[in-house]
Amino acid sequence: MDKKSLTRRLGRPVLGTVAALAMTAGMLGTGPAKAAExxxxxxxxxxxxxxxxxxxxxxxxxxxxxxxxxxxxxxxxxxxxxxxxxxxxxxxxxxxxxxxxxxxxxxxxxxxxxxxxxxxxxxxxxxxxxxxxxxxxxxxxxxxxxxxxxxxxxxxxxxxxxxxxxxxAAMDNISLARYMKSKGIEAKYFAGINQDYAWGQDSWADFVASMSVIQPGAKVKTALFPKIFAGQYGTEISALMREKPDLVHSSLWGGDLQAFVLQAGARGLFKRAQVAFSAGDHVIPQLGNKMPDGIILGARGVNGLAAKARPxxxxxxxxxxxxxxxxxxxxxxxxxxxxxxxxxxxxxxxxxxxxxxxxxxxxxxxxxxxxxxxxxxxxxxxxxxxxxxxxxQPNAIGRTKWDTAKGEMTLIDVEYYAAECVNPPDGTKAVDWIKAGFPGAKCK
Amino acid sequence: MTLLRSVPAASALAFAALVLAGFVLPDWAMFLVTMAFAKGLVALGIVGLMRGGLVSFGQGLYFCIGAYVSGLMANWTGITDIFLLSLLGVLAAGAIGTIFGPLLANYRGIFFAMLSLSLSMILYGALSKMTTLGGTDGLNVAAPTFLGYAPEGRPLGLALYLYTSAIVVLVGGLMRGLFNSQRGLIALAIRDNELRIEYLGASVRTAMAINYVIAAVLGGLGGVISGLAIGHVDPEFSFWTTSGEFVFVAILSGYLSIPAVFVGSILLEVVRSFSNLYFPNTWQLALGIFLLLVIVLLPRGLGSLTLRRRKAKEQA
Missing domain, CATH: 3.40.50.2300 (Response regulator)
Structure with a gap:
């Protein structure tokens, strides 16, 4: 029997049965019986x-x-x-x-x-x-x-x-802007690198609006929007090096963030500008000591290392x-x-x-x-x-510091923010609240 | 058997069966079938192109246009009537299709596939940038009404299912008529030998352009129904993976039978839904194995099953 006739002979009954079974089981099957407790x-x-x-x-x-x-x-x-x-x-x-x-x-x-x-x-x-x-x-x-x-x-x-x-997400970027102020990080010019989709666009907009209230003198130097899952940031890093901003804001996450840290580190960006990652804590386990010291980062809440620091x-x-x-x-x-x-x-x-x-x-x-x-x-x-x-919920922002003795990453200079300090009151849209200068914010 | 050969009779019978099924199917299955039918309509448009030897990897373009028309019309003008929205979606998709159809009709094979793909990705990129339309997160779509009737809960699901079933049967019947007509047979002949068709006096280019516009209209129609059924539209509708899924349904079903397109679409949804639930970590693998089996065992698609049965009957 040649291959063609084998598939021909098998094809109809096998697939017919599989299809029929899948359809009947799928359409009429009920979920498994529920236990009472x-x-x-x-x-x-x-x-x-x-x-x-x-x-x-x-x-x-x-x-x-x-x-x-x-x-x-x-x-x-x-x-x-x-x-x-x-x-x-x-x-x-x-x-x-x-x-x-x-x-x-x-x-x-x-x-x-x-x-x-x-x-x-x-x-x-x-x-x-x-x-x-x-x-x-x-x-x-x-x-x-x-x-x-x-x-x-x-x-x-x-x-x-x-x-x-x-x-x-508004909380993440409001907290970052507040951290710059309270730690005396004066940014004459700042720049952003965020993914070109809703999360990146919103994060950048929130950060710019917060900075214009908290540090009105700071000017936006450049806003870069590489596409999501780009993985290669050579051009963006060159642009950041050329523009020489004091501060770089980024809401990158996952593989994109890891790639950016590795590529920007090799080109010395972290030595020239203060870099802040609004949600950057989650790549620390993968990067280890390849995450440079002194990066300002948040974790979208008192999560991860910031939670451990306040047990x-x-x-x-x-x-x-x-x-x-x-x-x-x-x-x-x-x-x-x-x-x-x-x-x-x-x-x-x-x-x-x-x-x-x-x-x-x-x-x-x-x-x-x-x-x-x-x-x-x-x-x-x-x-x-x-x-x-x-x-x-409350939030925390801190700086990375590699603990050489223990071989693990720690967060230093951690600032904790009460929930009402970085979140709008009910009935106010986050963007409007930021633009109005955070009325009614309860900070310590 | 001869009765079933007549397209109107077979369509009426299919519709009656679908209506009856509507009253038996559980809610989730009804929704699954509605979605499968909506996507099946888009795949049917690709099947029409496939008969002429072309495969469009960009039907997401029209699917997305239809879906956004249904979403934006409801949000901007308050129109929620499904008949009107379908008409508007079809007109918009048809209009865009009429612009691109004659341009693309000159291209074949990979060039046609890549050009159609790039058009859909242009729309994806544009929509992703438009924050007023919700950017990549998209926007929500209000529930449809049916000539003033505004059901909720199960009646809404049932009404949507019946509406979709009626459209599927109607479109299926019309497409069968088209495929059997002279124009439809010319498409098949183009697949075999374009030059000969030109010598016979028919215009290959016109035939291709018309098939493309028909596919665009069906894409728009499927998009309107999908957008309304899901209640949310986003640029993903125009992404190449969405278009790829339609191509897959078309290949799974083959161009021999029209009901096979919708059966294939339902089968794919069922397999995906259950593999997703029972193998949450390896559902793509399960889906891949299923696709592989179909392609190896039925290289001409599900439709070839009916054809074989018919041949066997004729020989007996």
Whole structure:
């Protein structure tokens, strides 16, 4: 029998059967039966693609560690020593966020309607965070956005069943501008290198606006927007060297940030200008001592090294458990995943007190989560913006310093900012608040 | 069997089956089928081009135009009627298609593919820069209404599904009519020998341009439905990976059967959705293996299954 006739003979029955099976199983299959004493969450985060290594995977590592510890019960320090969520075992369904907003809307519907999850926690990408919430409200499904940065989610719309348990991105750049002032870093001219998409464009706009209020004399020398995942920054670095700004702002992340640090370091940029990375802490485990000393960086909250520098029982428990399990220290993303999960735990338990100990439905969860406050390894999280749907949290900015004796990176000159100091009050858009000169900011 | 050979009868039967299915399918499956049909429409346009030997790697351009028309019209003018939005999306895509069609009709093979790809990437780049339109994050689209009827929840999903099914059946029937017509047969002949067609007195260029405009219109229509169904549009609609997916559905289905295009599109969505859930870390691998199997076992696409059955019947 030659190859052609073999495929011909096999092709129809095999593929026909596979297709028929897949279609029937897919269309009519129902989700697995639910145990009475469990709370099922859908977790959506990047497991592949550019944001996986920096955000998605470490975030889920932190989440998985916390869920397992909670399910065993009594391991996490008080007030989280109760087993699971209010005694219920936590079950999870993990979904890869790669593939764009279209796919995520579909997968969200599948999680809610097919897998019958009780809540969904997810989304690193701002595009996904804008696309999924309307669907959550339509399906009356409880949704926590745990990572994404765009302020647009609750500034342009309002939702009943959607909450974001991390501060939005305006905080990162307001804090950076405040840090320059308080550390006496006078910038006559400053420049920016940010990726050419919403995150990079917004970060730069927020930083420029903040600087014009805090250091009105500082002038923008150049704003560079290489495309996302470019990986090569030869031209941009040349431009920065030629323009000689005192300060370079960047919201680069992941592989792009690593590439930029390595290429700019080799050409001496860090010796000529003060460089500030608004969200740069997450590349330290990969770069190690190749991250130069004296870089000003933030971690989008009191996360990673900044949290370690200000320990409490909860932070120390998380830091040690994570480091022991994964042989690397936790950067910002796992902190945000953990603060989302702890917020959900607090809301579930609050709702159970209100409803007499039953598993709460989406309405009860939403009522409990609105305006909630709880403690996380990153500090106190308060759902104050967007009518109680958007969190604010404290922030920290510091400078890198390689500890040669211990062979590890440390943060020095760390400044901590109260949540109300770097986040707008409810009802004010972040951009307007910055332009108005931060009215009502409560700083220490 | 002879009854099924008549296109209107087969279309009516298919539509009846789809309507019945609408009342049985769970919500998520209905949404999946709606999306698969919307993408299938775009792939059908590529199938029309493929019959003439061309493959466009840039149908995302029209898909994106349709989707943004549906989104921006609703946001700017408050029009949410799905019939009107579909018409506007089709007109916009058709107009752009009419401009580029005659230009691209002179090119073949990789040149045509790359030019169509570059046009879609120009739109992607432009939309990414336009922060007023939400930049790379895109913008949300209001739920559609149906001639004044404004459903919510499951009725909305059902209405969208029925609307999409009706369009798919109608377009499928029309395309079958076109493929069987003289113009459609000329496209097949062009694939075999362009020179001979010119000597026969037909214009290859016109035929190609018309196929391109038809593909643009179908792309716009699929985009309008996708945008409204998802409730969010972003420049990703015009990205080359989106266009690549349409090409894949077209190749998966082959150009022999029109229903195969929509079955292929549903199959791809089902496989992707379940592999994504059951193998969150290796779903691309599962999807890749599936694609590989189809290409190795059915090199002429899913449509060749029906053709074989028909041949077997005729021989018996």
């Amino acid at each position: 469990s709370f099922k969450i859908g977790v959506v985060t990047f497991l592949s693609g550019g944001a996986a290594e920096s955000f998605g995977v470490p975030a889920w590592n932190g989440g998985k560690l916390l869920i397992e510890a909670l399910n065993r019960g009594g391991e996490v320090p008080a007030p989280y020593d109760k087993k699971g969520f209010g005694g219920m075992t936590i079950e999870y369904v993990l979904v890869d966020e790669a593939g764009g907003a279209t796919k995520q809307v579909q997968e969200f519907r599948n999680l809610v309607q097919r897998e019958k999850v009780d809540a969904v926690l997810g989304y690193v990408s701002s595009g996904d965070c804008l696309a999924v919430p309307p669907v959550a409200d339509e399906l009356k499904a409880f949704l926590i956005l745990y990572d994404c940065g765009t302020p647009r989610v609750f500034e342009e719309a309002s939702y009943t069943y959607v909450f974001r348990t991390a501060a939005h 409490n029982a909860l932070t120390t428990w998380f830091w040690d458990a994570y480091t022991k399990e994964y042989k690397v220290f936790p950067v910002q993303a796992p902190f945000r995943m953990v603060q989302g999960l702890l917020g959900l735990k607090t809301a579930v338990e609050k709702a159970m007190v209100a409803n007499g100990g039953k598993k709460p439905n989406a309405e009860e969860l939403a009522a409990a989560m609105k305006g909630l406050e709880w403690d996380a390894p990153s500090g106190r999280i308060q759902m104050t913006l967007g009518g109680g749907h958007q969190a604010i």
